[in-house]
Amino acid sequence: MTTPPPAPELTPPRATPPPTRPASPLPGVEVTPTWRMSRLAVRLAVFGALALVAGIVAARPEPVLVAAPCLVALVVALRRPRPETVRVEAALSEPRSFEDEDVEVHVVVRAEEVLGEIGLDLALPRTFEVDGQRACREFEVRSVSHTWTVRARRWGRWRAGPLRLRVRSRGWGYVGTATLSLAELTVFPPPSAVREVAVPPRLLARVGSHVARRAGPGVEFAGIRTYAPGDPVRRVNWPVSTRRDELYVNEYAAERAADVVAVVDTTVDLGPFGRSSLDLAVRGAATVVQAYLRYADRVGVVTLGGALRWLAPDVGTRQYYRIVETLLASRVDESYLEPDVAHFPPQALPPGALAFVFTPLVDARAAEAVRDLRERGHPVIVVDVLSAEPEPSPREPDSELAVRVWRLEREVLLHSLAEMGVTVLSWDEEVGIALDRVRLEPLMGGAR
Template sequence: MTEHQLTWRASPAALALTTCAAVALTAGVVGRWWELIVFAAPMLGALGTVMWLPRPAIGVRVEASARMLRCFESESVHFSVDVTACGGAAELEVAPAPSDGYTVEPVGDGDYVVSADRWGRYESALTVTARAGGGLLTASLPVPVTELRVFPLAPPMPTPLPHATLPDRIGAHRTRRFGSGVEFGDIRPHAPGDPLRSVNWPVSARRGRLHVTERIMDRAADVVAVLDTTPQAPGPASESLHRTVRGATQVVQTALQRGDRAGVVVHGLRLRWLGADIGRRQFYRILDTVLDSEAGAAEGTLVPRVALPPRAVVIAFSTMLDTNFALSLLELRRRGHVVVAVDVLRGPPFEYELDPMTGRMWRLERRNMYRNMGVLGVPVVAWDDDSALDLALALADRARRRSGALR
C-alpha cells in the first residue's frame, strides 16, 4: 500500500467560469451596463461554492494485489488495484498510463491485464484523475502500481555441450570411462570385487567362466553462461543485447532440463553472478539475476573464482568488441575451464554502410581475432541465425578439439 499526494489546480470549467465572469464584470463596470454585472453574478456564486463544499482530498491510497508480477514474453498477467482518496473527498477516475514497453488493459472494476512483447523490467503505472469542489478542482498524477518482470523466451531446441572433463557426479552425459551407468560399454572376464549384479549370465554360460558387463559412466556438468552487457556504440552492436540474453537463456534452459547445474555471470559496468545449481527454481533465479544486472554488485573485470565451480563449462555471449571481456575469457581458460565464445554481432558495428574495401578489412580483422582466440584455447564462433545456436556451438566444439589436437 502506497500513498501519493495530490496537487490541485483549477479545472477547465473553473477557468471558463472565471474568464467569463471577469470579462462580464469588466465590461459592465467600464460601460456601466448593470445587465452584465447581473449576468456575472451566478458565475461568481458558482465559484464561491468551493468554500462550502467538502474539503478536497490531500492524497490517494493505492493498494495492489501484488508488488511484483512475472511472466514470459507475449504472456499476460492479471492484477487488481484499489484506489481510494485519503484526507478529504474526491471523485477518482483510474485509467492505464500510456507506455511504449508494455500494455495495460482494464477487464473489470479495478482489474487489469498487463503484457509486454519484449523481455525486461517495467514499472506498470496507472493515471489517477481526481475531481473535487463540484468539478471546479482537478488533479492528475501517474501512480506506479507494480513491477513487471518479463522473462525472455528461448527456442525449445537443445544446445550441445562442449566436450570436457566432467565432475564426479551422476548425470545424463555419456563419458568414455566405465562405471555406474545404463549404457552398454563392454564385456570382460570377472575380477575379484565386481558386484554380482554386473555378471552377464548368458555370456558366462557360453564361455564357461564368469563375465561381467561394463557400463558407460553418466556424469553431470556445471554450465555457466557469461553475458557481455557492457555499453555498446549505437547501431547493430547495441541491438545485440537482445540476442545475448536470448542465447544465454537457451543454454541455461537446456542444461537444467538435462539435470546439470547452471549458473550465470553478467559482465558489464558492474559484475554480477549467481552460483550454479539445479532445478526449475534456479532457472527463474538466473533470469532475475540477468534482469537485475544493473542493480549493482562487485566491481571489476575478471570473474571471481567463487562465481564458477571447478571444471565448469563456460559459454560466453558477446559482441567481442571489448578487450577486457576477451581477457577475462582467456583468464577463465587459464584456470582450467572449458570456454566457448559466441559472437552475437551481425556484420560491422556501424550505423552506416561501409564501402567494399573497408568492409573486407573489417571481416579480415574479425577472422584474425577468431584465430588468435582459438589458438589460446577459446574458440569463437559467429551466431548468424537466431534459430541455429545448436549448430554454432557444435562448430565451436569441433574447432576447440581440433586446436587442442594440433597443440
C-alpha cells in the first residue's frame, strides 16, 4: 500500500499568523522613575560636611577650602532639573515564534530634556539566549534606541523581561530607576520534519489523502473488474477488454481521511530541564498534529492531569495553533484532578480515532487510561517520553535493588500493553517519533 505525497507543510506564524491574541507592545508608556540622590552626590555631601566641621572645630581655613568646591558642586548638581516622567516604547518583532527562532526586542526611551545617563538592562529567563550584551548605556542624551536579538530554547509563554531603566540627571545629582514588563512571547514547539505517517486502521467516509482498502474515487490503482452499467467509459481497460472479448474497467482505491487524537500525560514532569518528559510530550504531540494535518485529517488533543483540557478533532492550519495553545496551558496548570478517560466528552475521542499517548508510564493512572482507550476500540500508540531513569543512591543500601525492581515492573507493564495490541514506541533523540515506521494494520484487523 503506497502513501500519496503529503500536502505542502504548514507555514510558520510569520507567513500565516495564528488565530491568537495580537501583539501587545507598550506604545508610548509614561514611566515615573523613582528618584534619589546618587552615590556621587551622597559622597560629596558627606565629604564636604566632614571637611567643613573639621575646619570649624580646628579653626583652620584649609578644610573649609577643601569642602567649599564639594558643596558647591553638590548644590549645582541638585539644582539641575530632572523629568518627572520618561516615555518608553517597547515592542517585540513577533508575538509568536518557534523554538530557536530569533525575535527582536526593540526599546526606545525619550525624555523631555537632556539626561546625564540613560541605561537599559534586559533581564531574561534562563530559557532565553541573547546576542551581545544585555545592558546598554548612553551619556548626555535625550533619547536612546536599542534592539536585542533573543531566542527561546524552550516552548511556553514567556516574557522577554523585565526591562530595568536607569536614568541620571545632568550633573549626576539624582538617579532614577524603573522596571517595566514587556509583551508576552508565545514560543511554539519546533516545526515537524515528518513527511510520512502511519495510516490509521479506521478511515472516515470523507475524502482525504490516505489510501483505503475499499474501492472508490481515487488515483491509486486497485485492480480490474467486469463492466457494470453506469461505469464511466474513461475507466474501461481496453487492452484487457480486447483480449477477453468483454468490457473490463479499472478500479481505484478510495482516498479517505482519519481522526487522530494526541493525548498528553501532564501528571508528572520528570527529567532534566529542557528535556523533561513534559517537554518531549509536547514536542511529540505537536509533531503528530502537524504531520496529520498535512494529510487533511481531523486532529484533536487531550491533556491528562490537573484540569482536563481537550479540543475536538478538526482540520486546517487554525486547528494546529489552537492545539498548541491548549498544550501551552498545561505548564501553568496548578490544579490537580484525577484523570478519567472513561468520562471524556464524546467529541474529544470520536469512535475509532487513532490515539497517540505521550506518557513516561510512571503514574499508574496513565496506564489505566491507555487500557481504557484500547478497550473502547481505539488503536493506541504509546510514546514513552521518559528521558532519565532513577539513579540508585549510594547512601541507601537497598536503592539499587529498588531500581532493579522498578525496571522489572516497567517491563511487565510494557509487555501487558503489547499483549492488548498497543504499539509502544521509545523517544528517539535524533528524530523524536518515527511515524513512518509504525504499522497499525494488525491492531484492528484491517482498514475500511
